[in-house]
Amino acid sequence: MxxxxxxxxxxxxxxxxxxxxxxxxxxxxxxxxxxxxxxxxxxxxxxxxxxxxxxxxxxxxxxxxxxxxxxxxxxSPDLRFVGVAVGATSLEVAVTDARLEVCDRRSEPVDVRRGPEEVLARVLQLTRELMDGQGGGRPSGVGVGVPGPVDFHAGVPVSPPIMPGWDAYPVRDAVVRELGCPVVLDNDVNLMALGEQQGGVARGARDFLFVKIGTGIGCGIVVEGDLYRGADGCAGDIGHIRVREDGPHCACGGKGCLEAVFGGAALARDALAAARSGRSPALADVLARTGTVTAADVGRAASAGDAVAMAMVQQGGRDLGVVLAHLVSFFNPRLLVIGGRVSQLGHALLAEVRGVVYRRSLPLATGNMPVVLSELGGLAGITGAVRLVSDQVFSPR
Amino acid sequence: MxxxxxxxxxxxxxxxxxxxxxxxxxxxxxxxxxxxxxxxxxxxxxxxxxxxxxxxxxxxxxxxxxxxxxxxxxxSPDLRFVGVAVGATSLEVAVTDARLEVCDRRSEPVDVRRGPEEVLARVLQLTRELMDGQGGGRPSGVGVGVPGPVDFHAGVPVSPPIMPGWDAYPVRDAVVRELGCPVVLDNDVNLMALGEQQGGVARGARDFLFVKIGTGIGCGIVVEGDLYRGADGCAGDIGHIRVREDGPHCACGGKGCLEAVFGGAALARDALAAARSGRSPALADVLARTGTVTAADVGRAASAGDAVAMAMVQQGGRDLGVVLAHLVSFFNPRLLVIGGRVSQLGHALLAEVRGVVYRRSLPLATGNMPVVLSELGGLAGITGAVRLVSDQVFSPR
Missing domain, CATH: 1.10.10.10 (Winged helix-like DNA-binding domain superfamily/Winged helix DNA-binding domain)
Structure with missing residues (x-):
C-alpha cells in the first residue's frame, strides 16, 4: 500500500x-x-x-x-478511517473521510461462529478493496465492533456467548499487524451509542443510554460525554436480567432473561410457533411462502394488523420497559435511545416501552427524558467505530 | 466568631x-x-x-x-470542617480537623417534618457549640446531608417526599449566610458513599455502589472516583423500583416499591402485624413490653431464632437482591456496599442479598465484586459531608 x-x-x-x-x-x-x-x-x-x-x-x-x-x-482530504461492524450474521465495512462521512461501504453475510481467522480475513479483504477504491494507501485508523463483551484495553473479546472461538483472540493486534495503523476494538453496543452521539439522535448528549435489541440485547452507557465500561468492561449487559420467573431457557444458562423473551432469536422462535399452530394467519402465510419466519416478519405482521404478532410486540415492549424503568430510576439519563434490528418493530414497540417507563419511573427522572428510536440505524455502529478510533488518532500519544 | x-x-x-x-x-x-x-x-x-x-x-x-x-x-491544626447529617428522625453534627478526623460530635432527635427553619436553627446552634468547644472561630467549610433529592448546584432540596416544607428551600445559602464559609448540600446517600470511599470499606474504589436501607432506600453511585448524580440529580433513586406487582401501597403513590416492602417503615409495619397476630412470639413479646416494634426488633428477633422475623429478613433480602442483581448487570461495579439502619439486620440479610446477586448477575460482573456491609455505619454520612466540602475548599475557585 x-x-x-x-x-x-x-x-x-x-x-x-x-x-x-x-x-x-x-x-x-x-x-x-x-x-x-x-x-x-x-x-x-x-x-x-x-x-x-x-x-x-x-x-x-x-x-x-x-x-x-x-x-x-x-x-487533510487524504485521511481515511475504516469502521467495521461484525454482527452475528453480517459483516459491514465502511471507509470515511476525516470528518467521519462515509465515502464507500461493503456488507456481506457472515457467520461469526466460523471464528476470528475466517471473519478477520474478510474484514481485511474488504478494507483493502475499499482503500483501493480511494486511491490506495493505509487508513489512519480502524475501529472494529463485535457482538460480545470486550476487554477494551487489551483489545480482545472476553467470553463472548455467541462468538465461539473468539474468546481472548487478539483481534486488535491482528488487525494492527496487517494494516499497520491504530486499531480499537469494542463491543458493538458501545459503538452504536458513540455513533448516535457523534452524528445521530444523541448528538451533544452527555448522559444517555443506548439500548440495542438485536440477536442480543445490550446497553451502551455514556457518562459525562464518555463511554462508561464498568469495572470489568461488561457494564450494560442487560440482556440477562431475568424478567419472567418461569420464562424460557436462555443461552447463558439462566431462565427468563430479557434476551430469551425478546431478543431476535426469541421473537423468531415465538413467531414460528404462532405460524405453525395457525394462531397467526399472517405469520402462517409467511411460513408457507418462504419456509421460515423472522423477527422482521413479526413487525410486518403487527403493522398489517395481525393480533398475535401485535401481542408479541406489546408483551416484549412491556418486558423491556420494566427493565428500562429500573435503569432510568437508577441512572437518571438525559435521553434513552432504542436501536438494533428488532427496534424496527417501530412505533408500536416504542409506545409500549414509553408507557411502562413513564408509568414506573420517578416523574423527576422522566419529566425531561425523551425515549426515541435510533436515527442512524445500521450506520450507528460504523459511525461509532470511526469516532472512537479518530478520538485515539486525534489524541496525544 | x-x-x-x-x-x-x-x-x-x-x-x-x-x-x-x-x-x-x-x-x-x-x-x-x-x-x-x-x-x-x-x-x-x-x-x-x-x-x-x-x-x-x-x-x-x-x-x-x-x-x-x-x-x-x-x-494547619486550626482548620475545622463541620459535617451535618439530617435524618428523618435524628440530627447529627460533627466537627473534624483538616484530615477529616472527628474532634467532637452531637446528636439529638429531630422531626424533619417540622421544616427547614426549625431544623436549621438546631444545626446552627450545635455547630456553634462544637466550634466554641474547639476554641471558637468559623469552620473552613460545612457539608450538609438531607434524606431526599437535592439540586446540588443550586443547594436546594427538590420535592423530597419525607421532608414537607423543604422543597426548594435555600438550605445552602441560609447556612452560608449564618456561618460565612463554603457550604455544600447533598443527598444523604451520596454523602454516605463518599464517606465509605474516604475512610471506610470503599477506600480507593473508583466504581462502586453504596445502597442505603433506612427509612428510605437509595443508592449512591461513584463513577471513576466521583459521584454520579444523573441528568436531574436524582440518579440512585432505587427505592421506588417495583418489586411486587401486587405489593403494598407506597408513599410515592406507586405499589409494591422496594421501599414499601423493605424500608424501615415497611418492616416496622409488618413486624407490628406479626406481633399482633401472635405469629411471631418474639415480636409479640417486644410489643407487650414496649408498646411498639421497630425494624431493629426484627433483626434482634431473627438473630434469636424467631422464624417469622427470619422470614421477613430473608424475603426483604431477596427483594433487594433482585433489584441489585439488575444494577450489577447494568453497572458492573467493583464493589457493592450496603449501609443504613436496616442494614443492621446484618449477616442474615447480607447472605440473602449475596445469594440472589451472585446467582442472577453475570459471572463476569460478580467474579470479582465483593458485597459488603458499611464500615463506618452512622459516621458514613458525616465523613462524606466533610469530604465533599473539603474537596471544594481544596479546589481552585
Whole structure:
C-alpha cells in the first residue's frame, strides 16, 4: 500500500484542534484562535506542524471579518478511517473521510461462529478493496465492533456467548499487524451509542443510554460525554436480567432473561410457533411462502394488523420497559435511545416501552427524558467505530 | 466568631497538595515534590503561599534521606470542617480537623417534618457549640446531608417526599449566610458513599455502589472516583423500583416499591402485624413490653431464632437482591456496599442479598465484586459531608 500513514496528534492543543475540525469542518485561523483560547502564534505553529504530519491543510483565504485576512484550515482530504461492524450474521465495512462521512461501504453475510481467522480475513479483504477504491494507501485508523463483551484495553473479546472461538483472540493486534495503523476494538453496543452521539439522535448528549435489541440485547452507557465500561468492561449487559420467573431457557444458562423473551432469536422462535399452530394467519402465510419466519416478519405482521404478532410486540415492549424503568430510576439519563434490528418493530414497540417507563419511573427522572428510536440505524455502529478510533488518532500519544 | 476564616486553594497545584496532605498526613517537601511531579521551587513557593492563607504549616525537620535535610509540611491544626447529617428522625453534627478526623460530635432527635427553619436553627446552634468547644472561630467549610433529592448546584432540596416544607428551600445559602464559609448540600446517600470511599470499606474504589436501607432506600453511585448524580440529580433513586406487582401501597403513590416492602417503615409495619397476630412470639413479646416494634426488633428477633422475623429478613433480602442483581448487570461495579439502619439486620440479610446477586448477575460482573456491609455505619454520612466540602475548599475557585 503506497503513501505513508499520516501522523498522530503530538500534544493537547493539536488534539483539540483536530477534533474541532472533525466535528465542525474547516475553520479560519482566527476562529480557531478564539475557540481554543490560545495565541495566534501557537495556532500558527501547531498548524505548520500538523501540515507536516499530513493531518491538516491550508484551505485558502477566509471571508474577510475586517482587519488582516485569515486563512482557512481543514483536515487533510487524504485521511481515511475504516469502521467495521461484525454482527452475528453480517459483516459491514465502511471507509470515511476525516470528518467521519462515509465515502464507500461493503456488507456481506457472515457467520461469526466460523471464528476470528475466517471473519478477520474478510474484514481485511474488504478494507483493502475499499482503500483501493480511494486511491490506495493505509487508513489512519480502524475501529472494529463485535457482538460480545470486550476487554477494551487489551483489545480482545472476553467470553463472548455467541462468538465461539473468539474468546481472548487478539483481534486488535491482528488487525494492527496487517494494516499497520491504530486499531480499537469494542463491543458493538458501545459503538452504536458513540455513533448516535457523534452524528445521530444523541448528538451533544452527555448522559444517555443506548439500548440495542438485536440477536442480543445490550446497553451502551455514556457518562459525562464518555463511554462508561464498568469495572470489568461488561457494564450494560442487560440482556440477562431475568424478567419472567418461569420464562424460557436462555443461552447463558439462566431462565427468563430479557434476551430469551425478546431478543431476535426469541421473537423468531415465538413467531414460528404462532405460524405453525395457525394462531397467526399472517405469520402462517409467511411460513408457507418462504419456509421460515423472522423477527422482521413479526413487525410486518403487527403493522398489517395481525393480533398475535401485535401481542408479541406489546408483551416484549412491556418486558423491556420494566427493565428500562429500573435503569432510568437508577441512572437518571438525559435521553434513552432504542436501536438494533428488532427496534424496527417501530412505533408500536416504542409506545409500549414509553408507557411502562413513564408509568414506573420517578416523574423527576422522566419529566425531561425523551425515549426515541435510533436515527442512524445500521450506520450507528460504523459511525461509532470511526469516532472512537479518530478520538485515539486525534489524541496525544 | 473570632479568628478569620482560612483561605481556599488558588490554583491546581495548591489543590493537589492540600488533598494529598488531607488524605495522607504530613509529608516532607521532598516527598511532595516527587508526588506532585513539580519542581522544588514550585513546591517551596506554593507552601509559602498556603502558609500565608492559613491552610498549611511547616512541621519541623524530616528524617534524613541523605543529602540536604527536608522539612515536613502539614495542614494547619486550626482548620475545622463541620459535617451535618439530617435524618428523618435524628440530627447529627460533627466537627473534624483538616484530615477529616472527628474532634467532637452531637446528636439529638429531630422531626424533619417540622421544616427547614426549625431544623436549621438546631444545626446552627450545635455547630456553634462544637466550634466554641474547639476554641471558637468559623469552620473552613460545612457539608450538609438531607434524606431526599437535592439540586446540588443550586443547594436546594427538590420535592423530597419525607421532608414537607423543604422543597426548594435555600438550605445552602441560609447556612452560608449564618456561618460565612463554603457550604455544600447533598443527598444523604451520596454523602454516605463518599464517606465509605474516604475512610471506610470503599477506600480507593473508583466504581462502586453504596445502597442505603433506612427509612428510605437509595443508592449512591461513584463513577471513576466521583459521584454520579444523573441528568436531574436524582440518579440512585432505587427505592421506588417495583418489586411486587401486587405489593403494598407506597408513599410515592406507586405499589409494591422496594421501599414499601423493605424500608424501615415497611418492616416496622409488618413486624407490628406479626406481633399482633401472635405469629411471631418474639415480636409479640417486644410489643407487650414496649408498646411498639421497630425494624431493629426484627433483626434482634431473627438473630434469636424467631422464624417469622427470619422470614421477613430473608424475603426483604431477596427483594433487594433482585433489584441489585439488575444494577450489577447494568453497572458492573467493583464493589457493592450496603449501609443504613436496616442494614443492621446484618449477616442474615447480607447472605440473602449475596445469594440472589451472585446467582442472577453475570459471572463476569460478580467474579470479582465483593458485597459488603458499611464500615463506618452512622459516621458514613458525616465523613462524606466533610469530604465533599473539603474537596471544594481544596479546589481552585
Amino acid at each position: 503506497a503513501p505513508p500513514l499520516a501522523g498522530r496528534a503530538e500534544n493537547a492543543i493539536q488534539a483539540r484542534l483536530l477534533r474541532l475540525l472533525r466535528d465542525e469542518g474547516s475553520l479560519s485561523r482566527v476562529d480557531i484562535t478564539e475557540r481554543l483560547a490560545v495565541s495566534r502564534t501557537t495556532v500558527a505553529a501547531e498548524v505548520v506542524r500538523l501540515v507536516e504530519l499530513g493531518l491538516v491543510r491550508d484551505a485558502g483565504p477566509a471571508a474577510s471579518r475586517g482587519g488582516r485576512r485569515s486563512t482557512m484550515v481543514d483536515l | 473570632a479568628p478569620p476564616l482560612a483561605g481556599r486553594a488558588e490554583n491546581a497545584i495548591q489543590a493537589r497538595l492540600l488533598r494529598l496532605l488531607r488524605d495522607e498526613g504530613s509529608l516532607s517537601r521532598v516527598d511532595i515534590t516527587e508526588r506532585l511531579a513539580v519542581s522544588r521551587t514550585t513546591v517551596a513557593a506554593e507552601v509559602v503561599r498556603l502558609v500565608e492563607l492559613g491552610l498549611v504549616r511547616d512541621a519541623g525537620p524530616a528524617a534524613s534521606r541523605g543529602g540536604r535535610r527536608s522539612t515536613m509540611v502539614d495542614l
